[in-house]
Amino acid sequence: MKIQLIQGEFSNRDAMELITKMIHAKITYHENRIHAESSEEDMKYREGKIKQLQKELYEFRAGIEGRCESVKMHATIEIEPQEKAGKIGDRQQG
Numbered sequence: 001m002k003i004q005l006i007q008g009e010f011s012n013r014d015a016m017e018l019i020t021k022m023i024h025a026k027i028t029y030h031e032n033r034i035h036a037e038s039s040e041e042d043m044k045y046r047e048g049k050i051k052q053l054q055k056e057l058y059e060f061r062a063g064i065e066g067r068c069e070s071v072k073m074h075a076t077i078e079i080e081p082q083e084k085a086g087k088i089g090d091r092q093q094g
Contacts, residue, residue, distance in 0.1 A: 006075035012064050015071045023057045 010018065030046040030053075037043060064071055 001079040001081075003077045003079065004075075005077055006073045009070050009072045011070050012068065015064065015073060016061060018073075019060055020057060023053050027053050 006018065027050050030050050034043050034046050037046075
């Protein structure tokens with residue numbers, strides 16, 4: 001199953017707003033999981049994911065600011081249902 005999230009050409013401002021909101025949603029997800037989880041290992045993993053997302057957002061902004069008027073973006077989420085096998089969470093792939 002696939003979900004087409006983003007497809008098209010966007011102004012720099014709209015692209016930055018869209019990507020920033022998506023990354024912030026993912027960061028908020030990890031922050032909420034940190035507060036819900038008690039495992040130190042899991043907390044460190046999620047903190048690393050948050051830092052990676054922040055770095056990628058910074059690089060994205062630096063890469064398009066002042067360099068072009070618009071960008072084409074395409075984003076598809078591929079969903080593969082799995083057999084039940086214990087805890088399901090974001091940790092497996094992040």
